[in-house]
Amino acid sequence: MGDGSFQFLSGNRTYPRRSLHGQIVHEMGRRIATGDIEPGHSLPSEEVLCAEMSVSRTALREAMKVLSAKGMIESRPRRGITVLDRDNWNALDPDVLSWVHGGRPDGEYMHKLVEVRRIVEPAAAELAAKRATDAELVAIQDCCDNMAKGVGNIDLYIAADLEFHAAVISANHNEFLRPVANAICAAMLSSLRITNPTAIKNRYSLTLHEAINSAIQARDPKGAREAMLAHQAHMSEIMHNVFGDMKEQE
């Protein structure tokens, strides 16, 4: 432990790019997610796609099976490959998440993300204070320490930040919550690069994380919840400054 090995981020596994069909998966996934092909519409036939990309049907089909497994397409004989409605997409899949929100997080996107975090994370902090094992307490502490160490190194700081939040939710021992945490982290990754340069300056962010950590270490559920709420309030403020009005639809 404490080696910065990113143990909790392991859940954010994305489909490997090393193989040819893996590259096709990411390329086509991105195209579909960006709206290049509208839901309900059909893709070219396998034969045409193979020709366009200069790959064999084997590689192409294996790639399509991956996208199909994520609920983005459906392939039927004679009908061809059709893009499914976004409701069917496995939206918390790390790959889908990265394709849909690849690059440019806008205000609306950030607002929705914050909304989910506000719902889930206070409860998660509370549960973590109740249930974390000794090993998990150590892991959470380590993340906090790494954040402190990483004040000068933005990448290290972000990684530790992500791990901290993932570790807290992971300590809930609830398999239904974990994927949500993974998704939050994956989505945070793109946003932190924008907001953290601001957060890292005043060091207040670090203090807030340490407050959460302290409460959890002391097994103080209410305190953990309160500290998490304070942290989120601070995050919201920063985001408000960075992204401007996020159209709170109250």
Add this chain to the structure above:
Amino acid sequence: MGDGSFQFLSGNRTYPRRSLHGQIVHEMGRRIATGDIEPGHSLPSEEVLCAEMSVSRTALREAMKVLSAKGMIESRPRRGITVLDRDNWNALDPDVLSWVHGGRPDGEYMHKLVEVRRIVEPAAAELAAKRATDAELVAIQDCCDNMAKGVGNIDLYIAADLEFHAAVISANHNEFLRPVANAICAAMLSSLRITNPTAIKNRYSLTLHEAINSAIQARDPKGAREAMLAHQAHMSEIMHNVFGDMKEQE
């Protein structure tokens, strides 16, 4: 609308079984999920698997790609196919969910499910009261009506119940929340067949749903939250009676 067409359940799409590789997907997925092969352990080589199942490598490999896309296995040259740690599994994927919790929901499982619902649904009800479009209000109302109609028909009742909860979360217009709702519904399906025969008798369940609906229709966020909390308290009570002590780790 109001035709009981299950529009909100569409997100619970599972991988089609009609093809040969589709059948392999579900067979192997089930085997892995039930712990037939331990995480970290290797599957037999493709050649052996093909022989065992009497299928071509083509079909087998396409099936493996699907499981790989869901984060359950990883396949590397020379190393073979290894089962990944459960942390990597896409736990909110409808297929994974059905394989992991196929059939026998135990007390611990139900407890975790209730826990997530307690965290997410009150907030969801509140947001739905704020943001639901007119069409969504109608849809929620329809679900409620269908439940009332289905008092004598357990299947219709369950379907309407599921749709109601899905519709409420769907009305939040938050893409990060929707998959959670889908998962909750998929998981609820197995549990409702056990608990609903109890719930349907006293009709109190129906009254509680109608209270949530009324608050949302009246665009009363606080009321919606309170009504949802009351509903969940009732559900917890029923489950407690059905499953016995669920080891609340307070």
Add this chain to the structure above:
DNA sequence: ATCTCCCATATTGTAATACAATATGAGCAG
């Protein structure tokens, strides 16, 4: 003219084979 049914056909699904790429672990050199 309209409808029904059947069939030709285009497209995906499965099979079989061959070879390329890759990581493993044994064997050898130091």
Add this chain to the structure above:
DNA sequence: CTGCTCATATTGTATTACAATATGGGAGAT
């Protein structure tokens, strides 16, 4: 004992052939 090389087993890709399936048009009946 250590580090390197290389044969080898296993997955990855390509190619070809054929089977299964749904579409849409055309023949035939009403």
